[in-house]
Each structure stands twice: as structure tokens, then as C-alpha cells.
Amino acid sequence: MMLATRHRTIPAALLCLAVLAGLAGPAAAQEESDVGKLRDALRRATVDLRTAQNQANSLQSQLSQAQQTIATRDAEAKQLRTQIGQVQGRLDAATEKADGLQTELDTAAKTLETTQGELDQTRRSLGRTQGQLHDTEGRRATAQAGLDQTSGFLKACQASNDQLYKVGREVLAAYDGKDLGDVLTQNEPFTQLKSVEMENIIQDLQDKLTDARYRTPSK
Numbered sequence: 001m002m003l004a005t006r007h008r009t010i011p012a013a014l015l016c017l018a019v020l021a022g023l024a025g026p027a028a029a030q031e032e033s034d035v036g037k038l039r040d041a042l043r044r045a046t047v048d049l050r051t052a053q054n055q056a057n058s059l060q061s062q063l064s065q066a067q068q069t070i071a072t073r074d075a076e077a078k079q080l081r082t083q084i085g086q087v088q089g090r091l092d093a094a095t096e097k098a099d100g101l102q103t104e105l106d107t108a109a110k111t112l113e114t115t116q117g118e119l120d121q122t123r124r125s126l127g128r129t130q131g132q133l134h135d136t137e138g139r140r141a142t143a144q145a146g147l148d149q150t151s152g153f154l155k156a157c158q159a160s161n162d163q164l165y166k167v168g169r170e171v172l173a174a175y176d177g178k179d180l181g182d183v184l185t186q187n188e189p190f191t192q193l194k195s196v197e198m199e200n201i202i203q204d205l206q207d208k209l210t211d212a213r214y215r216t217p218s219k
Contacts, residue, residue, distance in 0.1 A: 169206075
């Protein structure tokens, strides 16, 4: 704007000089006046130039700052891209691990289902076994009752056998050591038997009693 003003001012000054020259006044004074005006115009142009240079320097500084800011943003963007790559890598690893865990979970679920089926089957088998055990225990109780009854009968038979054996031994003991005269004196019915024959009969009866005696089986 100041340069445009300066260009407008110079023709006006020349016009003034021409008017003054045409009217009246020495040419030297007119020339000196023109030189002064030119100097003023030069000073104003110099000021305008300096102002423009200052503005250019300011713009250059702003441009440098903008370039530095852009470089900083580029570095930050590069760092962010690196971080994004790292995060993406961790995300991929986590996704792969999650897929693996899901596979393991599916396998565990199938194993659990199979195990549950086996457990149910085992429970049913256990129920059947418990039923069989209950039946077996019932039969055992019945057998034990029969055994106890048989044992009672056996003890009674053993007592009777012992009593009969005792009586037989007492009968044989009554004849033991007696001769034929003693037998005849006691009016025994064996009047036709000799002493040796009597001893043989007694011995034979003793053997039969011993064989017939009940003995508790050894455990």
C-alpha cells in the first residue's frame, strides 16, 4: 500500500514542479524541491522494504516452525504406527491363544460329556451291584440261620452221642476183667461163652463205640 502511495505521490510532485516552473521561480529551486521529494519517497520505500523483509522473515520463521511441527507430527505418527503394530501383534497372539483355549474348552466339554455318560453307567451298574449284594446278604442271612439251626441240632446230637458213648463204656466196664465164673454167678445169659470169647466181644464193642463216637472236625 505504501508503494502504491509512493507511485501516486511522484506524479503529483512532478505536476507541482511543472506548475511552479510555468508560473514563476528559479529552476534550481524547483529541482531542489523535486530531489527532496524523491528522497522522502526513497525513505518511505526503504521503510516499506524493511517492513516487507520483516514480514518475510516472520513468515519464514512461521514456515520453519510449521515444518518442525510437521516433522514432530511425522515422528509421532511413526511411533504411533510402531505402537499400533505392536498392539496388533499382541492382539493376534491373544486371538490365537483364545482360539487355542476355545479348542481346549471344546475338548474338555466333550471329555466331560463322555465322563458324565460313563459316570451314569457306573451309577446304574453300582445300583445293580447293590441290588445283587442285598440279595446275596439276604441269602447269606437265610443260610446263616440254617447253619445256626443245624449247629444246634449237631450239638444236640453230639450231646446224645456222648451220652450213649458214656453209657456203652459203663456197660462194657461192668464186664471188663470178669471171667466166665463171674458171669455165671451173676446169671448172665452168656453161659455158653468162654472167657477169651467174652474179652473178644467186649473189645469189638469198644472199637465200634469208638468208631461211632462223634468228633468235632478240626478247623
